[in-house]
Amino acid sequence: ATTLLNYAGAxxxxxxxxxxxxxxxxxxxxxxxxxxxxxxxRIRADKPDYVVIFPWNVEAEIRDELADVREWGGRFVLAIPQLRIDA
Structure with missing residues (x-):
């Protein structure tokens, strides 16, 4: 997250x-x-439209832990190794 956010100037x-x-x-x-x-x-409290998963190597674990994101219509975004937005 640190490298990508700094590179992007986020x-x-x-x-x-x-x-x-x-x-x-x-x-x-x-x-x-x-x-x-x-x-x-905080993610559950805010119910964002998009949740960016930075550590792609543990994507499955994070999706499992945050499975309820889809209940409010949230979508997962992965930037690494390739940009992907899940429907």
């Missing part, structure tokens, strides 16, 4: 937060772009 006004289940990362921010890191429960 800021908190575009990407409001990044969710991570590690309590050691929560409350910090992504270096360079200063996007805050929050607990995954």
């Amino acid at each position: 800021r908190a006004d575009v990407i409001p937060y990044v969710a991570d289940k590690s309590p050691h990362k929560q409350g910090n921010s992504i270096p360079g772009v200063r996007v805050p890191i929050v607990a995954p429960d």
